[in-house]
Amino acid sequence: MTPVIPVLEVDLGPGIRAFFTTRHGGRSGAPWDSLNLGLGVGDDAGTVRANRALVDQVAGGQVTFGTQVHGTDVVTVTARGLGAPPPEADALVAAAPGVPVGVYVADCVPVLLADPRARVVAVAHAGRPGVEHGVVPAVLEAVLAAGARLGDLRAVVGPAVCGECYEVPAELQERVAARVPAARSQTSWGTAALDLPRAVEVQLEAAGVRRVQRVHRCTRTDDTFFSHRRSSAAGTPAGRFAGVVTLV
Template sequence: MTDRDGAGIHLDEVDLGPGVVAGFTDRRGGASRAPFDGLDLGAHVGDDPDAVAENRRRLAARVGCRVAFVDQVHGADVLAVGPGDLPDDVLAPAGTADALVTTSRDVALAVLVADCVPVLLADADAGVVAAAHAGRRGLVEGVVGAALDALVARGGDVRRVRAAVGPAVAGVSYEVPAALHDEVVALVPAAAARTAWGTPALDLPAGVEAQLRAAGVREVVRSVRDTWLDGSLFSYRRNAADGGRTGRFAGVVRLV
């Protein structure tokens, strides 16, 4: 069944200023079947393409315009997107990048995650928004700063930027080898963490927030939802025994 107005989709909305719609999806309101049930937005995870296409159409209906997705590669490249840059096929990416930026009111930006950190940025006064996918590698390589730079290059001011750090695997859940922990923490000290059972871990959301504040962003809201523990969110690590076979939820932002 097609949800023409996207009413069944749950969007955990965040306030990034007047004239900005922003939020984070979860599993609710989608057409996918197990193990991807329900609102799987990932076109690369082995889900039924028709179901993913329907889910993306529902998201577009929910936010009121077409949505740009990209082929994410855990880097720091930023893609500028306008409505003319979107392919006709809703499953096709607009390009390859781990962050997007736009000044258009006719396109929404989305980043896909299933443990990594979705980051949404907006300067409502300047009329520019951005979104970034910050996993461990992207955090270290500077994707958050790159997204901010792209926003500033289009008239934004970091002192006016509002940022939302979305649901991700929490530090108490993200166990990593000690050597990897030390390597990341040497570059992003705020990411240092221990799991609930006492082993080395990384707190990616804390690292993202620290980078935002160090760059001059004053208003940062951060989700407390842990993908490892929250079954209403997709988690690659939680499904490690099945090869990480799971769907993807999204952070999405647009100007209105």
Template sequence: MITTREGGHSRPPFDSFNLGGTVGDDPAALAANQRKLAEGIGFGPDRLVWMEQIHGRTATLVDGPTTTPVEATDALVTTVPSLPLAALVADCVPVLLGDPDSGVVSAVHAGRVGARIGVLVNALKTMQEAGARIERIEALLGPAACGECYEVPPEMQADVERHLPGSACKTRSGTSGLDVRAGLWEQLAAAGVSRIGVDPRCTVESPELFSHRRDGPRTGRLAAVIWAEPEEQQ
């Protein structure tokens, strides 16, 4: 599931359902939002697993709730049922992955830097090491900055395209751009993932979503959350 910025407790500029803990929001409002999210999907607030996202390539296997965000990682993987994993974004691509047969799931934070250096590849590898099979994995690419809104210098575009083929594009004004979500789709397909869904919303263009590129550094974060149901509930 993917949240929006609506229905929370945070005041501007984090209004109102901010779930990011490092953006400067009031801690009480953040805690209330995290509690509302957890309860809304049927869990206690201490059950949700968060990440200390650093735009890296590390994928971490977790086996239970944590009292603090998992350190220095941009992908979480678990085999534990009813353990919701969360990725926070405000223009980067959240990727949710699951193998319904094995129950292995993953939440990935894939921004330009992380996608370029292979965070999604490492998440898939960690899932397979935990018992998932690539041909069974289903993926959802969540809302992110679209290529028409994501202008970058030509040199950066060429560099990312070399590492993430399919990401180079033109912006709405005809300048060099990046569609990281398109590049990740190509990467998933090349890895053998055939069930790929895409949330087509652009965070920059959609006022109900947080966007760092649109609103600047003082804005909130939306969450993409995944968990596996226990076998008797599947």
């Protein structure tokens, strides 16, 4: 069956549906063009909800998102929807079939997790504060508490701004690298940078996750995806794309 919108499918094992949306296939006009999933970025709210409904169709049910605040809190989802407004959480865990969970991103790192044997899935939104303060270890702890086993756990590190494009002040680089050395990087033009996708990859591997896939696509340079940095440079608001995972 052809998806109602173009998505980047990833393999997290049998019985798992996992994908990343792109900026294409939706109803938003310029400058979002066109599958913007983010409210609060200037787009029409009705249009954004229509775009989210298209993602729900691909996921096979209403996708649950938390209110992301660049923190480390994790919420376990047992049924579709978390209420209005949803709780502040940058990671979600689900162990019930037909309960898709997702994260919104536009340069931060979307992380999808699944144990196809134990039937547990999870997502995490790993921006710079989340990487620095441990959202990945927090979601792993929650996934294991829900019944997943490290030996069966699989992870995908999704499209995000790469280490050659994420310029930061030198003092910020030093602070983050002091906690997460793998985050240290340098831009392609020779200044201090952070490599958040690589840092997340290393955090997963260090925790014992054996199967880690990396989507090597930089959101700043690949306009298939929304990018806060690229849009800011152009003086336009950035939309949001999503990473989604569900038990089917």
